[in-house]
Each structure stands twice: as C-alpha cells, then as structure tokens.
Amino acid sequence: MRKKRLKAISFLLIATLLMWVKTYVIYKSSFNIKIENFMQEFILFINPLSFLLFIFGIGLFLKEKNRNRYIIVTSFILTFILLANIVFYRFYSDFLTIPVLFQTNNMGDLGSSITSLIEPVDFLMFVDIIILIWLYKKQPSFRTDVTVSRKERAAYYLFVAATFFFNLGLAETERPELLTRSFDREMLVKNISLYNFHIYDGVLQSKQSAQRALADSNSLTEIENYVSANQTDRNEKTFGQAKGRNVILVSLESTQSFVINEKLNGKEITPFLNKLIKKSYNFTNFYHQTGQGKTSDSEFIVDNSLYPLGRGAVFFTNPSNEFTATPELLKDEGYHSSVIHANNKSFWNRDLIYDSFGYDKFFDIKSFDVNEENSVGWGLKDGPFFEQSAELMKSIPQPFYTRLITLTNHFPFDLDEEDKLIDEYDSKSKTLNKYFPTVRYQDEALKLFFKKMKEAGLYDNSIFVLYGDHYGISENHNEAMGQFLNKEITPFEEVQLQKVPFVVHIPGVTDQHPQEIDTVGGQVDIRPTVLNLLGIDTSKQIQFGHDLLSKDTNDFTVLRDGSFITKDSIFTDGVCYNKETGEPADDKAVCQSYEEKAKQELQFSDQIIYGDLLRFYDRNSPDHSPSKKEDKTELKKAS
Ligand code: GP9
Numbered sequence: 001m002r003k004k005r006l007k008a009i010s011f012l013l014i015a016t017l018l019m020w021v022k023t024y025v026i027y028k029s030s031f032n033i034k035i036e037n038f039m040q041e042f043i044l045f046i047n048p049l050s051f052l053l054f055i056f057g058i059g060l061f062l063k064e065k066n067r068n069r070y071i072i073v074t075s076f077i078l079t080f081i082l083l084a085n086i087v088f089y090r091f092y093s094d095f096l097t098i099p100v101l102f103q104t105n106n107m108g109d110l111g112s113s114i115t116s117l118i119e120p121v122d123f124l125m126f127v128d129i130i131i132l133i134w135l136y137k138k139q140p141s142f143r144t145d146v147t148v149s150r151k152e153r154a155a156y157y158l159f160v161a162a163t164f165f166f167n168l169g170l171a172e173t174e175r176p177e178l179l180t181r182s183f184d185r186e187m188l189v190k191n192i193s194l195y196n197f198h199i200y201d202g203v204l205q206s207k208q209s210a211q212r213a214l215a216d217s218n219s220l221t222e223i224e225n226y227v228s229a230n231q232t233d234r235n236e237k238t239f240g241q242a243k244g245r246n247v248i249l250v251s252l253e254s255t256q257s258f259v260i261n262e263k264l265n266g267k268e269i270t271p272f273l274n275k276l277i278k279k280s281y282n283f284t285n286f287y288h289q290t291g292q293g294k295t296s297d298s299e300f301i302v303d304n305s306l307y308p309l310g311r312g313a314v315f316f317t318n319p320s321n322e323f324t325a326t327p328e329l330l331k332d333e334g335y336h337s338s339v340i341h342a343n344n345k346s347f348w349n350r351d352l353i354y355d356s357f358g359y360d361k362f363f364d365i366k367s368f369d370v371n372e373e374n375s376v377g378w379g380l381k382d383g384p385f386f387e388q389s390a391e392l393m394k395s396i397p398q399p400f401y402t403r404l405i406t407l408t409n410h411f412p413f414d415l416d417e418e419d420k421l422i423d424e425y426d427s428k429s430k431t432l433n434k435y436f437p438t439v440r441y442q443d444e445a446l447k448l449f450f451k452k453m454k455e456a457g458l459y460d461n462s463i464f465v466l467y468g469d470h471y472g473i474s475e476n477h478n479e480a481m482g483q484f485l486n487k488e489i490t491p492f493e494e495v496q497l498q499k500v501p502f503v504v505h506i507p508g509v510t511d512q513h514p515q516e517i518d519t520v521g522g523q524v525d526i527r528p529t530v531l532n533l534l535g536i537d538t539s540k541q542i543q544f545g546h547d548l549l550s551k552d553t554n555d556f557t558v559l560r561d562g563s564f565i566t567k568d569s570i571f572t573d574g575v576c577y578n579k580e581t582g583e584p585a586d587d588k589a590v591c592q593s594y595e596e597k598a599k600q601e602l603q604f605s606d607q608i609i610y611g612d613l614l615r616f617y618d619r620n621s622p623d624h625s626p627s628k629k630e631d632k633t634e635l636k637k638a639s
C-alpha cells in the first residue's frame with residue numbers, strides 16, 4: 001500500500017530532486033552569492049525546495065497521463081528561467097526582474113550579445129530533463145499514473161507549506177524584515193530562492209502596474225495646483241551664492257542630531273562636525289523623512305524632493321518611473337552627476353534607479369580597493385572610502401554633482417579596536433553603547449575627507465552638503481537613550497529624536513558668514529535649498545520641499561509615519577503637543593490646520609509615484625503640456 005502511494009509521486013519527487021540539486025549547483029557556480037556562515041549556506045541549500053514541491057505538485061491535480069508530461073514541461077520552463085538568469089548575470093551580475101525585461105535599452109545591449117553569452121557548458125543544464133524523458137519513456141515503473149485522492153493532495157500541500165514557512169522563518173531570523181525592508185535581490189535569492197524571488201517581483205510589478213494604468217494626465221492637475229500655491233519666495237541674498245560650483249553631498253549613515261555638540265565621558269562625539277557647523281549654514285530643526293527604504297528613501301527624497309512610500313522602498317517598487325531628479329535638472333546646467341558608494345551596485349536596486357534619475361556614473365564597490373584590512377561591518381571603512389573617493393573625484397569632469405554614501409556607522413556598529421577613539425557608552429543597550437565610537441570614527445573620516453578635498457584642489461570651488469540619512473537608534477532603545485539624554489523618551493521626544501544633521505558648507509562664503517537656521521525642515525527641502533544656492537530656479541518643479549534659507553519661511557515638516565512638526569507644535573500618534581512644554585496642547589487648533597496638509601502631501605506624493613504621474617509633466621514646455629510629455633515618452637520608447 002505505502003509503496004503504491006510513494007509510486008504515485010515518485011516521478012514528481014525525482015523531478016524535484018533533480019531540479020533542486022541543479023538549482024543549488026547553479027547558485028554556487030553561476031552566481032556570486034556571498035555566504036557568511038553555515039546558517040546562510042543551509043538556507044541557500046533548502047530554499048528552492050518549497051517552490052519546487054509546490055509547482056511540481058500541481059501535477060497531482062492533473063489526469064495521470066498528463067501529470068508526467070506536465071512535470072517534464074515544468075522542468076523545461078524552470079531550466080529556461082535559470083538559464084535566462086545565468087546569461088543575464090554574466091552581463092550585469094544581477095538577477096532578472098520584470099522591469100528589467102521591459103527596459104528596452106538594457107535588453108538592446110544584451111540582445112546583440114546574447115549568443116556570445118551562452119556557453120557550451122550551459123547545455124549541461126538540460127541533462128536532468130533528458131534523464132526525466134528517458135525515465136518516462138523507458139522505465140514505466142517510475143511513471144506517476146496512480147490516482148491521488150483529495151486527502152493525499154491536502155497532506156502534500158500541508159507539507160509544502162511547512163517547508164516554506166520553515167525556510168521563511170530561518171530567513172527572517174538571519175535577515176529580519178526581509179520581505180518588507182531589505183530588498184536587495186541577492187539577499188532575496190539567498191533567502192527565499194530564485195523562484196520565489198521572481199514571484200515576489202511579479203506581485204510588486206502587478207500591484208504597481210494597476211495603479212499606473214489607471215492614472216491619466218488629469219491626475220496631476222490638482223497636485224500641480226497644490227504645489228504652485230505652496231511656493232515660498234526665494235532668498236535673493238543667498239540665491240546663486242554657490243553658482244557654478246561642484247556639489248558634494250555626503251550621506252552620513254544613521255547619524256542623528258543628538259550626537260552633535262555632545263560629549264561622552266568628557267570627549268566630544270563629533271569634534272570635526274562641531275567645528276564645521278560653526279563655519280556653515282547649520283540647520284538645527286531638520287528631520288529625516290524616510291520609511292522602510294532607509295538609506296534608499298533618503299536618496300530618493302534628496303534627489304527628487306518627493307516623499308518616499310509608506311510601505312516598501314520606491315527604489316524597488318517604481319525604479320522605471322519617469323522622474324525629474326536633480327541630475328536631470330543639473331544636466332541642463334552642464335553638470336556631470338554621480339553617486340559614490342562602496343557596495344554592490346544592485347543593493348537597494350541602485351543600479352536601475354540611478355539610470356532613471358539620469359546619473360552619469362555610479363562608482364560602486366568595483367571602483368574601490370576593498371580588502372580584509374580596510375573593511376569592517378558592512379564593508380569598506382569610511383576612512384579609506386573617503387580617501388579613495390577623493391582620488392576618484394579628481395577624474396570627474398567639472399562642474400559635478402556627486403553624492404557620497406558612508407557605511408561604517410551602520411547597525412550593528414562594529415568597529416576595529418584601533419578605530420575606537422572614544423569609549424563605548426555604558427547602558428543596557430549594546431546597540432546604543434556601540435553607536436558612539438562609530439559616530440566618532442565617521443567624524444574622523446570626514447575630517448580626513450575635507451583634508452583630501454583640499455589636497456585634490458576640489459575644496460574651494462565646491463559646496464559641501466552633509467546630512468543624516470535616517471535614525472540609527474530605534475525606539476527599542478528608548479530606555480538607554482533616556483539614560484544618556486537624562487530625560488524620559490516620550491512620543492514627543494521620539495519625534496524630536498528624528499532630527500538629523502543638515503549642514504551646508506560653502507568655502508569662502510559660510511566660513512565668513514556662518515548661520516544657524518532654526519526653520520523647521522526635512523530632507524525634501526535639501527534639493528530646493530541647494531539648487532537655489534546654485535542659482536537654479538526650481539519653482540517649476542513638482543516637488544514638496546522649500547528653500548530653508550527663504551525669508552518667507554514655511555516651518556512645517558511631515559514625517560513618513562504622518563507625524564508632523566511646525567514652529568510651535570508636534571503632532572504624533574493622534575496627539576498634538578505643545579513644543580515648548582512637551583505636553584499635549586490645550587488648544588488643538590494649533591495642529592488642526594496642518595493635519596490636512598500633512599496627509600495631503602503624503603497622499604499626493606504617493607499618487608505621483610504609484611501613478612508614475614511625472615510622465616505627464618513636461619517642465620520645459622510653457623504650459624507643462626501633458627500631451628507633449630506623452631509624446632516624449634513614446635518617442636523615448638520607440639528609439
Ligand atoms: C547599503 C547602505 C545601508 O548600501 O546604504 O543601507 P541601509 O540599511 O541604511 O538602508
């Protein structure tokens with residue numbers, strides 16, 4: 001009896017086993033998946049199983065005769081998907097995604113060389129299918145032609161589900177928030193398999209396409225009206241103050257404002273920054289506005305002056321949207337644009353979205369000399385990163401706009417002994433304790449960077465824009481944070497802790513006339529503030545930011561969770577606080593007028609992203625005519 005049952009699925013199990021082994025062999029031989037410990041290797045090994053059992057198991061619903069054919073055809077299709085990924089990987093060292101398949105220019109590059117990318121050994125991939133066909137034809141005893149009952153099918157799929165959740169559970173412990181936060185393709189393949197990654201990608205894609213399909217040019221009218229009604233006048237005194245200079249933005253990893261001008265055991269945590277802000281425009285009421293996309297969200301905000309999404313990372317959900325990012329605006333002024341970051345180019349999908357933003361160049365990990373000695377935690381240490389970046393920057397055509405993204409001050413804040421310039425803090429939170437030495441290290445690296453910029457002759461003709469990308473210490477560490485700051489971390493304080501540094505240093509200008517600016521602002525304001533300093537008018541842009549140097553101040557910023565900050569109040573979790581006392585406000589009206597505005601802005605921004613609405617906006621045509629823009633998109637597609 002049992003033998004008969006097993007016989008019912010023997011062909012299916014053989015096919016699964018062959019495909020499982022094949023997938024693992026391909027993982028190891030054709031892709032460059034970094035494995036750091038045994039658990040990761042184990043997850044990689046088991047991850048194809050649940051999907052393969054699932055897909056082959058569909059055969060159990062088919063008539064006996066068709067079942068075997070289905071299994072062979074499925075093996076063939078899966079092999080083809082593997083092969084497509086292998087070939088694509090050879091060219092791009094990346095996995096296939098649906099947007100990539102439709103990126104005609106990418107595929108164009110690949111199309112011509114596709115034959116040269118296929119190697120003779122690839123045909124070995126079909127060996128297991130030949131075995132399957134041989135078994136099917138010559139070994140009837142292996143054929144699956146016994147009827148399977150409903151109960152048996154249910155039991156089978158229960159097992160499949162158990163396998164899947166076992167895999168996902170392990171993956172989640174190895175990489176928390178894998179599906180919602182960490183969107184690196186390599187990470188997904190490593191944890192949930194190449195097959196499930198494609199399904200995941202497909203779900204993202206269809207969700208997004210539906211919203212895009214429903215949008216038309218009218219969807220933008222209301223937003224356009226809102227944006228132009230909310231303009232602030234520019235400050236004529238600062239407008240153009242840095243005209244024609246190189247723009248060097250530095251994203252300070254996980255750096256919050258509370259470390260600035262603060263000491264630990266009598267030692268400054270950021271001695272260099274503390275000095276620099278005295279020779280700069282220093283914005284003291286400035287907040288990060290990131291969501292789950294963390295660093296990538298901050299990049300999105302800074303380059304577009306739009307809000308990130310409430311769920312997921314724009315970098316992953318909408319990489320092929322039409323954007324009017326800063327590189328595109330600066331191109332009109334003759335600027336070269338680049339990003340410098342020592343990580344895999346596909347991390348956060350950067351390689352794809354930077355193309356959409358119009359970047360000329362991405363100096364990724366391949367541009368750097370990275371080895372055991374100069375790495376810690378997430379990779380290349382900030383010191384050597386800045387040093388090597390300075391070298392790279394010498395070769396960029398001027399004027400340039402470049403964004404450098406630091407890495408060392410990243411959770412779990414690991415640091416080599418020799419780089420620890422201050423003590424760890426002493427509290428119950430290991431995370432907070434370790435945070436201070438890495439912030440201190442980053443500060444030292446910044447000092448080195450400025451020195452190198454001077455040596456490279458790039459200091460005087462540049463403008464330096466430094467900002468914190470997002471929080472480093474989450475609310476899970478409130479108790480320890482309270483101990484450090486010597487106050488209880490209430491929801492009101494929690495919002496205040498979302499403040500990050502924003503410093504604009506203009507050699508020859510701000511060192512003569514530094515200024516502390518307490519206007520309430522957020523990352524969306526970076527672009528209009530910086531571009532106005534360059535003397536570039538952004539009032540025609542669809543953007544939510546304002547020039548924080550403007551006299552006609554706005555004093556309002558909304559965080560991605562809907563909390564907002566104004567001159568006098570803070571609104572969070574439905575409570576309106578008086579900024580001065582930190583107590584719930586007696587007069588709710590101080591928040592009420594802003595509540596609608598906060599919701600509205602986030603909603604408008606979401607609509608722009610999900611609907612890909614900027615494809616209907618032509619900043620260069622006098623009436624921003626949507627129809628012309630549509631033509632432009634069509635033209636682009638056709639060429
Ligand atoms: C990775 C780095 C960190 O390249 O930017 O990303 P995060 O985890 O901070 O979003």
Ligand code: MN
Nearest residue numbers: 253254295469
């Ligand atoms: Mn970050």
